[in-house]
Amino acid sequence: MLKRTNNCGQLRAADEGKEVTLSGWVRSYRDHGGLVFIDLRDREGLTQLVFNPEAHPKAHELARTLRTEWVISAKGTVRHRAEGMENPKMATGDIEIDICELEVLNKAKTPPFEVDSNANVNEELRLKYRYLDLRRDRMQHIMRVRNRAAKIIRDYHQENGFYEIETPMLGKSTPEGARDFLVPSRMTEGAFYALPQSPQLFKQILMISGMDRYFQIVKCFRDEDLRADRQPEFTQVDLEMSFVDMDDVIGITEGCFAKVFKDILDIDIQLPMQRMSYNDAVENYGIDRPDTRFEMLLKDISAIVVESSFKVFTNTVKGGGMVKGICAKGAATYSRSDIEKTLTGFVADFGARGLAWFKVQEGEDGKPVLFSSIAKFFSAEQQAAIMETFQAEIGDLILMVGDSADIVHKSLAALRCKLGEDLGLVNEDQFNFVWVVDFPLFAFNKDENRWDSLHHPFTAPFPEDVEKLDSDPQNIRSQAYDIVLNGYEIAGGSIRIHNPQVQAKVFKLLGITDEMARERFGFFLDALEYGTPPHGGLAWGLDRLVMLLTGTDNIRDVIAFPKTQKGQCLLTDAPSGVDADQLEDLYIKVVEKPTSK
RNA sequence: GGGGUUGUAGCUCAAUUGGUUAGAGCAUCGGACUGUCGAUCCGAAGGUUGCGAGUUCGAGUCUCGUCAGCCUCGCCA
Numbered sequence: 001m002l003k004r005t006n007n008c009g010q011l012r013a014a015d016e017g018k019e020v021t022l023s024g025w026v027r028s029y030r031d032h033g034g035l036v037f038i039d040l041r042d043r044e045g046l047t048q049l050v051f052n053p054e055a056h057p058k059a060h061e062l063a064r065t066l067r068t069e070w071v072i073s074a075k076g077t078v079r080h081r082a083e084g085m086e087n088p089k090m091a092t093g094d095i096e097i098d099i100c101e102l103e104v105l106n107k108a109k110t111p112p113f114e115v116d117s118n119a120n121v122n123e124e125l126r127l128k129y130r131y132l133d134l135r136r137d138r139m140q141h142i143m144r145v146r147n148r149a150a151k152i153i154r155d156y157h158q159e160n161g162f163y164e165i166e167t168p169m170l171g172k173s174t175p176e177g178a179r180d181f182l183v184p185s186r187m188t189e190g191a192f193y194a195l196p197q198s199p200q201l202f203k204q205i206l207m208i209s210g211m212d213r214y215f216q217i218v219k220c221f222r223d224e225d226l227r228a229d230r231q232p233e234f235t236q237v238d239l240e241m242s243f244v245d246m247d248d249v250i251g252i253t254e255g256c257f258a259k260v261f262k263d264i265l266d267i268d269i270q271l272p273m274q275r276m277s278y279n280d281a282v283e284n285y286g287i288d289r290p291d292t293r294f295e296m297l298l299k300d301i302s303a304i305v306v307e308s309s310f311k312v313f314t315n316t317v318k319g320g321g322m323v324k325g326i327c328a329k330g331a332a333t334y335s336r337s338d339i340e341k342t343l344t345g346f347v348a349d350f351g352a353r354g355l356a357w358f359k360v361q362e363g364e365d366g367k368p369v370l371f372s373s374i375a376k377f378f379s380a381e382q383q384a385a386i387m388e389t390f391q392a393e394i395g396d397l398i399l400m401v402g403d404s405a406d407i408v409h410k411s412l413a414a415l416r417c418k419l420g421e422d423l424g425l426v427n428e429d430q431f432n433f434v435w436v437v438d439f440p441l442f443a444f445n446k447d448e449n450r451w452d453s454l455h456h457p458f459t460a461p462f463p464e465d466v467e468k469l470d471s472d473p474q475n476i477r478s479q480a481y482d483i484v485l486n487g488y489e490i491a492g493g494s495i496r497i498h499n500p501q502v503q504a505k506v507f508k509l510l511g512i513t514d515e516m517a518r519e520r521f522g523f524f525l526d527a528l529e530y531g532t533p534p535h536g537g538l539a540w541g542l543d544r545l546v547m548l549l550t551g552t553d554n555i556r557d558v559i560a561f562p563k564t565q566k567g568q569c570l571l572t573d574a575p576s577g578v579d580a581d582q583l584e585d586l587y588i589k590v591v592e593k594p595t596s597k
Numbered sequence: 598g599g600g601g602u603u604g605u606a607g608c609u610c611a612a613u614u615g616g617u618u619a620g621a622g623c624a625u626c627g628g629a630c631u632g633u634c635g636a637u638c639c640g641a642a643g644g645u646u647g648c649g650a651g652u653u654c655g656a657g658u659c660u661c662g663u664c665a666g667c668c669u670c671g672c673c674a
Contacts, residue, residue, distance in 0.1 A: 034631030048634070068624090087634055110625060113608050116635080117623085121608065124666050177674040197674085224673040349600075349670055456674050510674095554667095564666070 002073035002103045009045020011078055013094040020097060021075040022047055023105070025135065026066050027116045036063045040074070041116075043140060048087070048096040049074050059102040069108035069115060069132075075101040123556070127570040130561060142558055146546045149260055150217055153237055153542075156256045162215040162239060167202040169195060169219075174520055177456070178222035181232070184586040195221035198539060201524050203240040204458065204496055207535040208527050215239040217542065226565045229488070229544060229555045233563075237491075240537030246479050246495055249536050250435060253483065253491060257433065264549055267431060273483070277438040286324075286413030288439070291487030292432045294425035298324045298412050301400065304385045310377035312354065316402035324408050325356075325400035327390035328419050332359040332397045339397070346418060347401060350411035356400040358383075360392045368394045417487060428551065434484050441465075441478040442509065450511035455480040457510055458503070459494040460536075469505045479536070490545050493538025500528045 004023040011020065024042035036051040051063040059074075066072065076099035087093030113121045115135050126133040133139055154164070173180045173194035180194035196202075198220050206214045216238045223232060241249060251272075258269040274292075281290050284297045302322045305313040313323050328334075334343075344355040356374055363369035370383045378386070390398055399415065401408045420426050441461050442451035451473055453459065461469070465476040479495035497503045503525065507517045517525060546558040556562035563569050583590065 028635075030633050030636050032631050032633065032636080033629070035633075036631095037633050037636085039634070046634095050632085053631080082632075085632060085634090090634080093634085110607075114624065117608085119609060119623085122604090122666080124604095125608085127666090174674095178672085222673060225671085227673085228668070230673070351670085453674055459674095565668090566665090568665095570666095 001105065002075050002101065004073060007044040008040050008042040008047040009091055011047060011092055011095055011097075013080055015078045015095065016080050018078045019075070020078055021073055022049070022097065023073040024071070025108075025115075026068050026070045026072060028068060029063075029066050031064055036060060038063065038066060038072075038074075040072070041135075045091055047092045048090070049076065049099050050079075050096050051099050051102070055098070056100045059099050062102050062104065063099070066104070067108070067110070069111055069135075070104060071106040071108070073103045073105055074099045124564075124570060127556070127562070127564065130571045134560065139557070142546065142550045142552070143560065145264055145550050146542075146558060148264055149542070149546060149549060152260050152263055153217065153256060156259055157213075157215040157239065160213070160252060160255075162213040163211055164216055165206060165211065165214050166216065167196070167199040167218065171196050171202075172520075178224050181221045181223045184588055186585050189587045197222050198236060199238055200456065200458065201521070203238060203537060204535065205524065205527050207240055207242045208530065208532045210242075212242045213240070214537075226563070226567065228553060229547065231543065231555055231559060231562055232567055234555070234559075235542040237540040237542050238537070239539070240535060242533040242535045244495075244534070244536055246437075246481060246536065249493060249495070249538055250481060253493075253538055253540075257483070260545070260549075261431065265431075269431070269433060273433045273435055275435040275437050278436055278440065279438065281436050282409055286409035286411075286416065288436055288482065289484040289487055289489045290434065290436075291417060291420065291426070292434055293427055293430050293486060294420045296326050296328065296416050296420060296425070298326055298409070298416070299389045300324050301386055301389055304382055304389065305378070305402075308378045308382050310356075310374055313356070313402045321402060321404050322408055323400055323402040324412055325390065325398050326412055326416050326419070327392050328397045328399065328423060329393075330395050331419065331423060332361065332395045334397055339399075343399065343415065347411040347415055350414055351407045352401045352403055352411040354401070355415075356402070358386070358398040358400075360387065360394050360396045360398065362394050368392065370398075430486070431548070432486055436482045436484055437480070439478045439480045439482075440474070441476040441506075442473050444474070448511065451509045453506075453510060454478065455492070455494050457506055457512070458496045460497045460502070466502060469502070469509065473509055481538070485545075485548055488544050488548065489541070490548070491538055491540035493536065495534070495536035498528065498532040498534050500525060503528060 002021045002023070005020045006022060008022055008024050022040055022042075024040045027039040027041040027046060030037040034053055038049040038051070039046050040049055051060040053060040074097065076097040078095050079098045081094060081096050111132050112129055113125055113132070115132055118138065121133075134143065158164070170183060170193040173182065173192060178197050180197065183193040183195065185191040185193060199216065199218060203214055218236055218238050219233050220236050221233050224230070226232065241252070254271050254273055258271055261267045261269050276290070278288055281288050283300075284290070286298050300322060301324065302317045305323050306317040308314065316323060339355070339357050347355050356372075358370040358372045358375060360368050361371045368387060370378070370386065375383070386392075386398065390396070392398060401411050403411075439454050441454065441459065443454050445452045455478060459478045459480050461476045461478055468476045480492070481494065482489050482492040484490070497506065504514075504517070543555050543558050547553065547555060550558065552558065561569065561571060567575070
């Protein structure tokens with residue numbers, strides 16, 4: 001084999017005269033009958049090879065047989081292209097290689113789609129032939145960015161005193177949280193490991209073990225339904241620190257994000273990052289992961305509309321619900337069918353039973369008035385108060401939902417983001433980081449009549465709120481913090497409970513009896529009793545970060561070998577059936593799927 | 598589990614209201630061509646319209662079922 005001396009993105013005019021060997025894939029061939037030009041591609045770039053029939057007839061003859069995606073090595077001399085023949089579109093466009101010797105390392109079948117093209121290709125096909133898809137420019141770029149991000153993150157944490165420590169993939173199943181992927185044990189009949197949803201307890205135990213600072217870039221597994229930004233296995237940057245408070249963890253994390261964005265996108269992030277309380281986020285954006293790149297904030301008009309004669313709203317407010325809305329600037333041009341079919345249908349997905357609307361129009365006296373089929377239910381004063389609340393101007397569209405707080409916030413948060421996109425308010429080049437803090441520790445679970453952790457059961461309350469564990473669980477704030485970028489939660493964490501008594505009280509409120517706690521977390525509760533340092537940490541979703549760094553809205557694009565929405569790998573055809581012998585070894589019997597008809 | 602959407606040549610797409618032999622660009626194959634660079638020019642080949650029923654004189658088009666991809670609600674501490 002002709003061994004390569006350089007890669008295909010390396011050579012420049014200054015290398016003129018050097019004898020080099022390049023290896024790679026044939027991107028395109030241009031056969032002029034006489035001269036043959038080949039664009040050779042490898043991970044680092046493209047270089048033009050020239051085959052001259054008079055100078056090197058043997059190489060030229062072989063070159064005429066080349067086809068796209070064949071793998072070759074070629075030896076020749078770097079030559080500055082003739083004047084006017086340079087190609088400014090190529091990094092190596094000033095030079096070409098005059099080839100004297102060509103070796104075909106491997107032929108290739110005609111690919112099922114064009115590797116050398118930015119055209120959209122059916123994703124099913126891309127996933128089946130992922131090795132060809134990964135050869136394409138866009139995927140090469142994404143993998144390069146992902147690799148660089150991982151390196152920066154590793155270097156940064158190493159420099160800041162973190163040990164990279166691996167935690168087990170075969171762990172213990174815990175019933176709360178997401179559904180576990182289970183792995184049957186051959187050694188212990190009827191017992192199962194679970195793949196980790198996150199290394200949560202192990203990293204806390206590492207703090208108890210005196211490791212001081214731990215981090216890991218680690219796979220996590222959750223057996224839940226997939227979405228555009230969710231895969232059954234995904235990658236976290238997981239870290240934990242001893243003897244720290246919230247500001248320490250936030251400071252370390254901010255520093256790392258700033259470095260990643262500077263190095264990869266050359267963007268300077270203003271530090272410290274903005275912080276927003278959970279309550280403010282929900283009140284103004286309807287969600288705990290606000291996209292702050294545009295305004296269109298939610299406004300509460302319950303107090304105004306409760307006085308109106310519009311029964312839908314008055315009943316809602318009197319029944320303990322609320323009425324909130326958003327004001328879409330300049331959107332009064334939306335047609336009635338846009339609003340009553342498209343937008344109303346959109347919020348219906350989130351449980352909203354209706355979407356009330358006002359168009360702000362110019363009245364007879366030139367002043368703004370509200371127009372809609374329900375406007376007659378609102379007095380002039382009420383209308384004025386509504387416009388005042390939204391700072392509405394002529395040409396705006398006010399959209400309102402009256403329902404339980406949960407539905408109002410969920411539906412309007414989603415509607416706000418949709419309209420933000422539709423109206424072109426989102427600047428794709430802007431990166432708005434915000435820490436969301438002051439989360440409540442618990443949320444009440446009506447169905448089960450108990451409290452649920454908003455974050456997870458090991459999250460510490462603020463010290464001054466600890467006494468409320470007995471009296472007022474609803475108003476306990478937690479030392480949790482989420483970092484939100486453009487509406488995506490990209491990292492989250494908390495200061496952990498390091499006091500066994502507090503941990504026991506939290507379990508109790510969560511409806512976890514001593515017995516259950518023993519069985520599930522006994523090992524951890526024991527560990528807590530042997531000298532636990534105050535500690536806290538955080539985990540990043542690396543996949544989502546790479547999505548934002550590369551501007552894709554599809555998590556499959558940032559994972560080399562992702563799964564479809566049904567959890568299939570189209571490349572390998574996993575998951576698949578197994579031999580009866582294998583099942584027997586594991587004491588597993590497959591039962592037929594019960595028919596639901 | 599629910600809702601939506603897509604499926605036509607190797608790829609990306611088109612095909613009027615249900616109406617003649619389902620078309621185009623790219624790719625492929627053959628030929629020509631000594632400075633191209635998404636080469637160009639000439640020619641050829643390429644189809645179970647995802648699959649299965651049904652309605653109809655007639656279905657790529659309408660109906661039902663089914664399979665697969667995607668988006669989404671529930672779900673994801």
